[in-house]
Amino acid sequence: MFKRYIKDRCYIIAEIGGNFTTFEQAKRLIDEAAACGVDAVKLQTYQAETLSSPEAIFDMENTGVVSQYELFKKYEINEALHRAVFEYADTKGLDWFSSPSHQNDVDMLERCDVGAHKIGSDDAVNLPFLRYVASKGKPIILSTGMCTLDEVVESVNAMYAEGNEKIILLHAITSYPTHPENVNLRAMQTLANTFPQLDIGYSDHTLSPVACLCAVAMGARVIERHFTYDKQADGPDHMLSADPSEMKWLVEAIRSYEIMRGSGIKRPANSEQKTRKNNRKSIVAARDICAGERISEVDIAIKRPGYGIAPKYFSQIIGRSVAQDMPAGSVLNWDSLT
Template sequence: MFKNFHSDRCYVIAEIGGNFTTLEQARRLIDEAAGCGVDAVKLQTYRAQTLSSRVAMFDMENTGVTSQFDLFNKYAIDEKLHHEVFLYAQDKGLDWFSSPSHQSDVDLLERCGVGAHKIGSDDAVNLPFLRYVARTGKPILLSTGMCTLEEVRRSVDAILGEGNDRLILLHAITSYPTHPQHVNLRAMQTLMETFPQLDVGYSDHTVSPVASLCAVAMGARVVERHFTYDKAADGPDHMLSADPAEMKWLVDAIRAFEVMRGNGIKRPADSEKTTRRNNRKSLVLTQAVRAGDRLTAESVAIKRPGYGIQPRFYEQVLGRTAGRDLDTDAVLDWSDLA
């Protein structure tokens, strides 16, 4: 399923679930996402009747105070639309999967032939559900918003206990939107240290792409951002979604960073070969000397270029004698010394 997942680069997911209710809207989102260079699109799979009681309320910045049941009922999509959206994403060369919220949602996605499952933070500690998903044998991306580290341990153990080790952990903050002081990207690194056998990434609910880019620089293997064609469109997630310009900037910045990151070996870059020779310094004569003259601090200085005797040998050269006649500004070589 993860045909676009490569070991040497970050996997970028455009979360379009909740930002469409028609195939036309979904196609527009997928077209825009593909044009931005993302690796995958993700949906949300739920039915209000199996997700929320009628007394559950939202009280978040992006929703205000409103009925969860009514909001989920408004934005739920049926199985036919799932199939159509997934096929369209596949035709565009994107990976595709969804976040189920109930066992029946998992079954629907399995009928669609989904190759992975994303677990939202609301189900991060729902151990019976995690075990059910794990038994599909498919890769699982687990968001860990609202979790303590011990809760994450229990969830990881539940999934691994079903024999499924195809698990990716995503640091997340379940605030919509998430403000900078709450992002806490170092917690993502705590997950990396605690679960070194697992890939770790970041699910971003901030209002700009900066946090996702920072997460990649701090080692995220996966980043997920909500995606929209219009931040002002109807729906609670559009305001915290990246628009095409932001997503394109993010993907381009991530790919540029991955080139800049290099291999970690501290050595001169290929591009430095000429400047290393020309711009470093060597031992250079400040006056002409004749064969047999003793070299002194008055006759030897440290100057550019860098292809002569290195400055670290300055004290060793002082007191030596010239092996031949040398002009002012001669760049000293060991063969010049007696």
């Protein structure tokens, strides 16, 4: 699927689309993203002419009220820049792909030999477009912001109808930025329960990495987070993007979680083998007990260490005799009894 998409390991995408307009800016973003340890960088592929009518506006916290057409026109990038950015990402060992917004964009990305397509939430219910993307046979990552569950089912079925079942679903909230009370990570688990055959993840638009880490702990196989070299840079997405220190923290936290998650089998850890013996408790002699003496309840106590007879057998050794002298504090074992 993707070179770095590995079983039992969260796939981390740095979304750099919209945060650059020149190759030098993109190069800086890719360098920083690679240093943070992400798996992939993602662009946004669109032309203002095919994406937005002149009447469409943005009215969001990160943009204010502005013309969508004018904003998209400012940040659209041509095929040559796409190719240069993709080639550079290759040199850094990163996977790369993009979010097309029109059939023409898909065709251009296909010419670039893209390995997958990411569908933004704005096209999550655009069934003709989903069918067209699915017909290319590439893996599809679908963000589901603004969707009801029934709409997600309809969209997945539309792609299935084209013979493409290589789909990853991302829970997302299309608010820029998304505040904690709107994140609703349980909806991601609803997607997982509804589509047990598909990998599920989370596309984040919050102002901190906490939601991403929580999503991974709740089962996300893919995390997508906007990425910038400077939160104060010009452009609407920089403010809700992770900067290098934040992204590095997130990647390290996710990888630490994956180690701590373990096998799920409840058993002593390897590191506990010594402490099982030293820190558990056993039955010990409460006073000096002479060989042949029968043990009464007052003759024994429960104390550390834990390599003798376990406390659960306390009542069973009452009335037994000791085979040899047992000084006070001696740890009883079965061989010391008759």
